[in-house]
Amino acid sequence: MSLRNTKTAFGRVAKFFHWSMVFGFIALYVIGFTMTDLPIGPEMFERIALHKSIGIGVLALAVVRLIWRFSNPNPALPDTMAPSERWGAHFSHIALYTVMMVMPLSGWAMSSAANYPVSVFGWFTLPNILAPSKAAVDFLKEFHGLLAWGILGLLALHVLAALKHHYINKDNVLTRMLPFYKGN
């Protein structure tokens, strides 16, 4: 398996990006849904800070991942797929790339509007991208919370589609994205 993609297979780098993103999202959801239930205290702030740091990590990864995506060939989808399925796959991937950036940006904007500047793992602090505003915080909180559910729906489709390829179509679409799979 090479670092770069080929016309038929994902390379190591694309797989690394895909699966680190998966872990990033799992962590963000687990922390995101539990942190705000904690009583106000240092532990709550630590969790929120961790959520923000990982979220900004996802944003950075998404940018690098997209650059990599466009400087590499992308493995072709199987010929057996109908045009509507191809479009479905294509649009859902565009949607996933979009939310990988919109979701962290909405969090960053929310923190900025609340004048809680974001420190990334304590390494450096991001500038605020919005002026402090209560109305903006309320809106972005709602947006971030609703989009979180929207993304869950999108991911459910994504994972179900991958499983359908594997178990129903019996093609290599799932296995070619698996990190240590040697069978293709």
Add this chain to the structure above:
Amino acid sequence: MLRLFTFLTTLLMATQVMAADWSVRKEDSKLGFFATQAGAEFEGAFKTFSSEIRFDVNDLAGSEVKITIDIASVDTQSADRDSNITTQDWFYVSEYPNATFQTKTITKVGEGRYLAIADLTMRGVTKEVELPFTLTIDAGVAHAQGEVTVSRTAFGIGQGQWAANTVVGDDVRIFFDLKADAQ
């Protein structure tokens, strides 16, 4: 008669120079702080404070500054945080509504640069602080700027679970940027 008049005006002017009281221009002045939360620095300000300033560059021994800060007027651009700051764990505003800053000595350290030794009282605890500041006086308007770093826990600001510096840093930079008119 003319002599008496000259004498009186001279006396009047002399007392004016000696008294040198200043009144702060609220709209052009700022008294605030930088604190850190989860590793990131944020800015806050106290909207309401009063001052008694007697300052004369030629009479530093007779100069004195007293500032009284209304803690409840804190504004960190986050209503949640502002209301938290006033609770018992932090500034305990119901018990200690004000912080005060009272100079003991002011010395000149350079051209337009001074050092104040002062008592800072917050949450009922008084500590001596050394505050360097710059001052320019132009056409009867004084412009003073300074900053001092204090340990919030030394004043008991952040009790119990907040005493550890893991989430809220211990160092707080208090700054001011004041414009004042000669009285």
